Amino acid sequence: MVEKSYPVTGMTCSACAAHVQKAVLKLDGIDACEVNIATEKLNVTYNEAVQNFGTLKKAVKNAGYGLISDQKTARGIKTGDLESAQRDHEIRHMRIRLMVAALFSLPVLYIAMSHMFPGLGLPIPYFMGSHDFPLVFALVQFGLTVPVVIAGIRFYTRGFKTLIKGSPNMDTLIAIGTGSAFLYSIFATVKIYLGNFAFAQSLYFESAAVVITLVMLGKYLETASKGRTSEAIKKLMQLKPTTATIEKDGIEREIPLDEVCIGDVVIVRPGASFPVDGIVVDGISTADESMLTGESLPVEKQPESEVTGGSINGEGLIKFRATRVGNDTALSKIIKLVEDAQSKKAPIAKLADIVSGWFVPVVLVIALVSALAWAAAGKDFNFVLTIFVSILVIACPCALGLATPTAIMVGTGKGAELGILIKSGEALETTHKISAVVLDKTGTITEGKPKLTDIRIYGDSSETEALLLCASAERGSEHPIARAIVEGAQSRQIALVSPDNFKAVPGRGIDSTVSGKRVLAGNLKLMIENNIDTEMSESDAGKFAASGRTLMYVAIDGQLTALMAAADTVKHSSREAIGKLKKLGISVYMITGDNKNTADAIAKEVGIENVLSDVMPRDKAGEVKRLQAAGEKVAMVGDGINDAPALVQADIGMAIGTGTDVAVESADVVLMRGDLNEVPAAIALSRATIRNIKQNLFWAFIFNLIGIPFAAGVVYLFGGPLLSPIFAGAAMAFSSVSVVSNALRLRNFKIKQNI
Amino acid sequence: MKKTLLIASMTVLTTVILTGCKGTDVVLQYSPDSFQSIVNQYPDLVADNTMTDHYYSLTVDGETTLQISHDYELTGTGDIEIQTPLKPFTDAGLDPAKLGAGYQTTDDMLVLTADYGNGDGMKDTVTDSLFESVKSDRSMLTYHQELDHYGIKMTAGKIEWAKDYKTNDKDIVFVIKAQPLTDLGVDVKNISGWTFATVQEADGRNVDVLLKAYDLG
Numbered sequence: 017m018v019e020k021s022y023p024v025t026g027m028t029c030s031a032c033a034a035h036v037q038k039a040v041l042k043l044d045g046i047d048a049c050e051v052n053i054a055t056e057k058l059n060v061t062y063n064e065a066v067q068n069f070g071t072l073k074k075a076v077k078n079a080g081y082g083l084i085s086d087q088k089t090a091r092g093i094k095t096g097d098l099e100s101a102q103r104d105h106e107i108r109h110m111r112i113r114l115m116v117a118a119l120f121s122l123p124v125l126y127i128a129m130s131h132m133f134p135g136l137g138l139p140i141p142y143f144m145g146s147h148d149f150p151l152v153f154a155l156v157q158f159g160l161t162v163p164v165v166i167a168g169i170r171f172y173t174r175g176f177k178t179l180i181k182g183s184p185n186m187d188t189l190i191a192i193g194t195g196s197a198f199l200y201s202i203f204a205t206v207k208i209y210l211g212n213f214a215f216a217q218s219l220y221f222e223s224a225a226v227v228i229t230l231v232m233l234g235k236y237l238e239t240a241s242k243g244r245t246s247e248a249i250k251k252l253m254q255l256k257p258t259t260a261t262i263e264k265d266g267i268e269r270e271i272p273l274d275e276v277c278i279g280d281v282v283i284v285r286p287g288a289s290f291p292v293d294g295i296v297v298d299g300i301s302t303a304d305e306s307m308l309t310g311e312s313l314p315v316e317k318q319p320e321s322e323v324t325g326g327s328i329n330g331e332g333l334i335k336f337r338a339t340r341v342g343n344d345t346a347l348s349k350i351i352k353l354v355e356d357a358q359s360k361k362a363p364i365a366k367l368a369d370i371v372s373g374w375f376v377p378v379v380l381v382i383a384l385v386s387a388l389a390w391a392a393a394g395k396d397f398n399f400v401l402t403i404f405v406s407i408l409v410i411a412c413p414c415a416l417g418l419a420t421p422t423a424i425m426v427g428t429g430k431g432a433e434l435g436i437l438i439k440s441g442e443a444l445e446t447t448h449k450i451s452a453v454v455l456d457k458t459g460t461i462t463e464g465k466p467k468l469t470d471i472r473i474y475g476d477s478s479e480t481e482a483l484l485l486c487a488s489a490e491r492g493s494e495h496p497i498a499r500a501i502v503e504g505a506q507s508r509q510i511a512l513v514s515p516d517n518f519k520a521v522p523g524r525g526i527d528s529t530v531s532g533k534r535v536l537a538g539n540l541k542l543m544i545e546n547n548i549d550t551e552m553s554e555s556d557a558g559k560f561a562a563s564g565r566t567l568m569y570v571a572i573d574g575q576l577t578a579l580m581a582a583a584d585t586v587k588h589s590s591r592e593a594i595g596k597l598k599k600l601g602i603s604v605y606m607i608t609g610d611n612k613n614t615a616d617a618i619a620k621e622v623g624i625e626n627v628l629s630d631v632m633p634r635d636k637a638g639e640v641k642r643l644q645a646a647g648e649k650v651a652m653v654g655d656g657i658n659d660a661p662a663l664v665q666a667d668i669g670m671a672i673g674t675g676t677d678v679a680v681e682s683a684d685v686v687l688m689r690g691d692l693n694e695v696p697a698a699i700a701l702s703r704a705t706i707r708n709i710k711q712n713l714f715w716a717f718i719f720n721l722i723g724i725p726f727a728a729g730v731v732y733l734f735g736g737p738l739l740s741p742i743f744a745g746a747a748m749a750f751s752s753v754s755v756v757s758n759a760l761r762l763r764n765f766k767i768k769q770n771i
Numbered sequence: 772m773k774k775t776l777l778i779a780s781m782t783v784l785t786t787v788i789l790t791g792c793k794g795t796d797v798v799l800q801y802s803p804d805s806f807q808s809i810v811n812q813y814p815d816l817v818a819d820n821t822m823t824d825h826y827y828s829l830t831v832d833g834e835t836t837l838q839i840s841h842d843y844e845l846t847g848t849g850d851i852e853i854q855t856p857l858k859p860f861t862d863a864g865l866d867p868a869k870l871g872a873g874y875q876t877t878d879d880m881l882v883l884t885a886d887y888g889n890g891d892g893m894k895d896t897v898t899d900s901l902f903e904s905v906k907s908d909r910s911m912l913t914y915h916q917e918l919d920h921y922g923i924k925m926t927a928g929k930i931e932w933a934k935d936y937k938t939n940d941k942d943i944v945f946v947i948k949a950q951p952l953t954d955l956g957v958d959v960k961n962i963s964g965w966t967f968a969t970v971q972e973a974d975g976r977n978v979d980v981l982l983k984a985y986d987l988g
Contacts, residue, residue: 116779147914147973151797159786163779211801213914213934 017047019061021355022072023102025082026174027056028235030417031185032081034373035178039079043067053417055355055425058083080177103239110236117167117232121225124160125742127153128222150216154205157221165198168228184376186412190231192380193408197741198224200401218398220405220741227409227745234749238418238756252351252432255326260291263335280338284329292325293340293347301332353439353686354432364420364445364709371416379724383407386728402741406727410744411720415751419712422759427705430765435688436698443684447668447702449649453597453695454628454640454662456654457608457615460672460692461622462584464655466496468504469565470581472556480510482578486570488512489528489535493520497566498537500582525568536571543569543576553579564610564617590622593692598623600696603648607631607639607662636662653687653695670695697767704765712755719751798914799905802921805934807898809942813987816943817897826852827897831985834964835945837930841900843890849875850890851904853883853928853945855983859963860952869955873926883947885925887911913973920944927951928980941984949979 024036033051036058040049045066050059060072069085076083084102130138130146146153165172168190175191178184197220204215260276261268261283268283276282276292284290290303302314305327314330317323323336326347342348387404391397424441431438438444458464471479487505490498491512505512516529524545525538536546540557543550548571550557556579560567565581597604607628608615615629628639636652640662643650652659652666660682663669671683672690687694723744725731732738789795810817818828821841830836835855840846857867857879867876875882887904894900904923905912913922915931919939922931929946933939949959949967960967965981972978 116776120779120783142910145973147916148798148910148912149796150914150916151795155786155789155795159783159789162782166778166782208797211797213797213916214919217916 017061018064019059020069021057021059022069023084024051024056024058024076025084025102025106026170027051027053027081028174029053029186029412031183031373031376032174032178032187033417035079035181035183035185036076036081038183039075040072043071043075053421055421079181079183080174107236107239110232110239113167114229114232114236117164117225117229120160120163120167121222121229124157124164124222124225127157127160128219146216150208150213151205153216154201154208154219154221157219158202158205161198161201161221161225164225164228165194168194168232171228171231184380186376186417188376189379189408189412190227193383193405193741194224194227196401196408197221197227197405200397220401223405223741226742227405230742230745230749231409231412234752237749237753252326252347252354255289255347257289257291261285274342276338276341278338278341281335282338284323284334284336286329286331286333288329290323290325290327290329290334290336292338293345294323294336294338296321296323296334296336298335299333301334302330304328304330350432350437350688353437354428356439363442364706364713375411375416375720379407379411382411382724382728390729399738402738403727403729405741406739406744407724409741410723410727410739410748412748415716415719415748415755416713418752418755418759419716420709422756423705423708423712423762426759426762427701427708427765430762431698431701434694434697434701434767435691436694436701437686437688438698438702439684439686443668444702444705446649447651447685447699448706450602450651450668450699450702452603452605452643452648453651453653453699454605454607454643454666455594455624455692455695456636456652456659456662457606457610457618458584459655460653461590461606461618461624462586464584466500466566466582466584468500468580469583469585470560470579472553472579474552474576474578477572477577479578480508482570482572483508484510484512485530485533485535485572486537486568486578486580488530489515489518489526489537491515492518493526497568497582498526501537501568501580504580504582533572534574537568539567540569543571546571546574548574548576550576552576562613562617564614584618586618586621587692589691589693593695594623596693596696597699600699602696602699605643607636609633633659634661637665640665651695651699653692655690670698693767700767701765705762708759708762712758715754715758716751719747723747796909798921799909799912801934802912802914803898803902805921806901806932807896809932809936809987810897812936816987819897827900829897829943831943831987835983837945839897839900840890840903841895842893843887843903844892848886849882849884850887851885851901851923851925851930853925853930853947854880855883855945856964857881859965860957863958863962865952865955865957871951873928883925883928915973917971922946936987940986942987943985945983947981949981952981953979 027033027036030053033053037049037051040046040058040060045063047061047063049061051057052059058076062072073083126138127140127144130140143149144152144156171187171190172195175185175187175189179188201219201221201224204218207215256273258273259270260273261270262276263281263283273291281297282291282294286301296317296319298319300318303317303323304314305324317334323334324347325345340346343352383404386407387400390403391400424444427444428438438447455461471483473479473482483501483505487502487510490501492515493499502512513531516532519527521527521538521542524542525536528535536542536548540550548569550569553569553576557567560581565583568580568582569576570578570580594604603626604624605626605628606615606619606624609631610629612629615627619625619627631639636659640650640652644667650666651668651670652662653670653672654663655672663671663682668685669683670685670687672687685698687698723739726739727744729738794800816829816831820826820828825840825842825845826838827841828836828838835853838849838852838854840850843850857876860881861867870876873884875884885904888907890903891906894903901923911924913924914920915922918931918941919934920931920941921934922929927948931944931946933942936942947965953959959979959981962981965983967979968982969977969979
C-alpha cells in the first residue's frame with residue numbers, strides 16, 4: 017500500500033469532493049480515500065500493484081474533475097510552489113472570466129432595469145427600447161449574456177456532467193437555475209420575433225447574467241481567501257533556502273539544497289537560514305527558531321549544539337555537520353504534519369459533507385415542487401420560473417461545504433505558527449472538549465534533569481573539597497544524580513580530576529579512589545553496609561526527603577563528609593500554565609512514579625491538587641482510562657517513551673516536542689517549544705476554532721433557512737416580497753464570502769485574549 | 772481563455788450587426804398587418820374618398836374620424852388628421868383662436884393635424900397610406916406593451932389600434948394630448964365623449980391624455 021496526496025482541480029463545493037471521493041473509492045485496491053475541499057487535495061492509500069496515478073486520474077476525470085501528478089514535485093519543484101503557482105494561475109483566469117462576465121452583465125442589468133423600472137427614467141438608446149423595438153431589446157441582452165454564459169461555462173459543463181452521473185453539486189444548481197432563465201429568454205426572443213411582443217416582459221437574460229457573475233465573484237473571492245488560509249504552510253516552506261554552502265577539502269561550494277548529504281559540513285553566515293538539521297562543529301552564534309517553535313528569544317548555539325533547518329542564524333558564522341536532510345529534517349516533518357492535519361477531516365466536517373451531499377438533490381426537489389405548486393395555483397409561467405430559479409440559486413451549499421475545512425485550515429495553520437502542531441482535524445475538534453489534563457511530572461512539569469540543590473558538610477572538609485572528590489569519582493557514571501553532581505561542580509568552576517579507580521555498586525552507588533582518598537557516594541544502604549555513621553545527618557536527610565529531594569551520602573576515607581541533595585526543578589512556566597488550565601475550567605492531574613512525598617512537594621509548588629503518585633510507567637494508561645471511565649475527556653501531556661501508551665489511551669495525547677520521537681509519534685498534538693503554556697494555548701485555539709466552525713455553519717444554514725422560503729414564495733403568500741434570482745445570487749455569493757472571511761479571523765487568534 | 776474572448780467578441784459583433792438589420796424591427800414588420808386585419812374585418816369603418824379629397828376616412832361612431840391622405844405630397848400639413856366635434860371642447864372652455872400648431876378648427880370641428888413630409892407618392896390602400904407616416908421617421912410608430920397597442924404619433928395626439936382586435940377591448944383609440952388644452956384653460960376632465968386619463972409612456976413618463984376608445988367586438 018502507498019499513501020499519496022494529489023491536488024484535484026475543478027472542485028467547487030463539498031458535493032464535488034464527495035463525488036471525487038466516491039469515484040476513487042469505487043476502484044479496486046483502494047484502502048482509504050479522503051478529499052478535502054479546502055485544501056483541494058485527494059489523500060489516497062492504494063495498492064500499487066492494482067492502481068497507479070493514471071487509473072486514479074482517469075476515474076477522477078470521468079467524474080468531471082482533474083488530478084495533478086506529483087511528477088513536478090519529484091523533479092524538484094516544491095509542492096507549495098507548484099500549488100501556489102497553480103492557485104495564482106487559477107485566480108488570474110478567474111479574474112479575467114469575472115471581468116468579462118461583469119463587463120457584459122452590467123449593461124444587461126442596466127437595460128433590463130430600464131425596462132423593469134421605467135419610472136427611474138434610465139436613458140437607453142431609442143433603437144433598443146423594449147416597447148418600440150422589442151426584438152432588438154431582446155437580442156442586445158442575448159448578445160451581452162452569451163459572453164457571460166461562456167465565461168461561466170464551467171458551471172454548465174461540471175453541473176450537467178455531475179447531474180448525469182447522479183451526483184449533482186452546486187454547479188448543477190447554478191447551471192439549471194441560470195440555464196432555465198437563459199433558455200426561457202431565448203424562447204421569449206423567438207416568440208418576439210414571431211410577433212408576440214408581450215414576451216419582452218418575460219426576458220430573464222439579466223437574471224442569468226447577473227447570477228453567474230455574482231456566483232463567479234463569490235468563487236473568486238473565496239479562492240483568493242482560501243489561498244490565505246494556507247499561509248502558515250507557505251511561511252514554513254519559505255524558511256527553506258534553495259541552496260546551501262558546504263565545505264569540502266577546505267573549499268566552499270554552493271550547492272542546491274537537495275544535494276546536501278548527511279555528514280556534509282555546512283557553512284551558515286550571519287543572518288542566513290540553516291538549510292538542514294545538524295550539529296554545530298565550529299562557531300558561536302544564536303538562532304532564531306521562532307517560526308519553528310514559536311519561541312521568540314534567540315537560542316544560543318555553540319559546538320555540539322543542535323541546529324534546525326529553517327531557523328535563522330544570528331551574528332556569528334556557524335559550521336555544522338548535517339545530520340538530517342531532505343524530507344527527514346524537522347522542518348519537512350512539521351510541514352508534512354500540518355499538511356496532513358489540514359487534509360484530514362474532522363467529524364464535524366464529515367457531518368457537514370453528508371448534509372451538503374443530500375442538500376443538492378433535496379433543493380432540486382424543493383424547487384420543482386414549489387414551481388409546480390405555484391403553477392397549479394394559477395400563477396403564470398414567469399412567476400413560476402422566478403420561483404424555480406431563485407430557489408436553485410439561493411440554496412447552493414457552497415458555504416456549508418466551506419464552513420468547517422476553512423476554519424480547520426486556518427486553526428491548524430495558526431497552531432503551527434504558535435509552535436502547536438495539531439495532527440488532524442479530529443484532534444483539533446476533540447481538544448475543545450477536554451475536561452481533564454493529566455501532566456506527566458518528569459520532563460513535562462519539571463525540566464526532567466535533576467540539579468544539585470543542597471550540600472551539607474560534616475567534619476572538617478570544605479564544600480569545594482567534598483564536591484571535587486565526589487564529582488571526580490562520579491565522572492564516569494551515567495546516573496542522573498551523578499550527572500547533577502558533576503554539573504554542580506562544573507558550574508562552581510571546580511576542576512575535576514580523574515579517579516584512580518571506580519566501581520559501581522548496583523542499587524547503592526559507587527566506590528572509588530580519587531587522589532589517593534577512598535570515596536563512597538550513594539544511598540543510605542551503601543553507608544550502612546560500609547559501617548559509616550550517618551547519625552549526624554539524620555535531621556538534614558529528613559528535611560530533604562520531605563521536600564522531595566533525592567539524597568546522596570558522601571563518605572571520604574570512612575567518614576561521612578557530606579550529604580548532597582538533588583532535585584528535578586520545575587520549569588519556570590509550569591505554575592503559570594497550570595493556572596491557565598484551571599482558568600479554562602479544566603481539572604489538572606499530575607502523574608508520576610515518585611513517592612507521595614516527592615510528588616506532593618512538586619504538585620504544591622506548581623499548584624496542582626490532584627496527584628497520581630507511585631504510578632508505574634505501565635500503569636499510566638490505566639490511570640487515564642480510570643479518569644475516562646469517570647466521565648472525563650482526558651488530555652495526557654508527556655514526553656518520555658514510557659508516556660506513549662498513556663498518550664494513545666487519552667482522548668488527546670500531547671507530546672512535548674523536545675521529548676522522544678516515540679512520544680511525538682504517539683501524540684495527537686505536538687508542543688514544539690516544550691513549554692507547558694502551549695497546553696492551555698492548544699485548548700484555547702481548539703475552542704476558538706470550533707466556535708468559528710459553529711458560527712460558519714450557523715451562517716451557512718441561516719442563509720438557506722431564510723432564503724429558501726423567501727425564494728419559494730412562502731413570504732409572498734403572506735403579502736411579503738418575492739425574492740428575485742438576482743438577489744438570490746447576491747445572497748449566495750455573500751454567504752460563501754462571509755464564511756471564508758469569518759474563518760480568516762482565526763488568523764488573529766491571541767492566546768491572551770482567549771484564556 | 773482566448774477562445775472564450777473570441778466567442779464573446781464574435782457574439783457581440785453578430786448582435787450589433789443583427790440589431791442594425793431592418794428585419795429586427797418587428798413592430799414595423801407586424802403593425803401594418805395588424806391595422807389591415809381590422810380594416811379587413813370591419814370594411815365598413817373605412818370610406819375611400821380619395822377620388823374627391825385625397826383621404827381615406829375611418830370612423831366608428833360617425834363623429835370622430837381619422838383622415839389619412841393617400842398622397843402626402845398633396846395634403847401638406849394634414850397628411851393624417853383626427854376630426855372631432857368642436858362643441859364639447861368649447862363647452863369645456865376652449866377658445867379655438869388660441870390653439871397652436873397641430874390644431875385646426877372649422878365651424879363645428881376640431882382637427883388634429885400631422886405633417887409627415889411628401890411621402891413616396893400615391894398609395895392604393897388605407898394601410899399603405901397610413902404607414903407612409905413612418906417611412907421618413909420611424910419614431911412616429913409606437914408600440915404600447917401594457918395595452919398591446921400600436922400607434923402613430925401626431926403633433927397634438929395619436930391614433931392607436933389593437934395589435935390583436937380579437938382579444939383587446941380597445942380596438943381603435945383616438946388620443947389627444949391634454950396638457951396643451953389644460954394650458955389654454957380647458958377643463959379637460961369634463962369634455963363630453965372623451966375620457967381623461969393619465970398614462971405611462973414607454974420611457975416611463977406619465978402624461979395626461981383625452982381618450983376615445985372603441986371596442987369593435
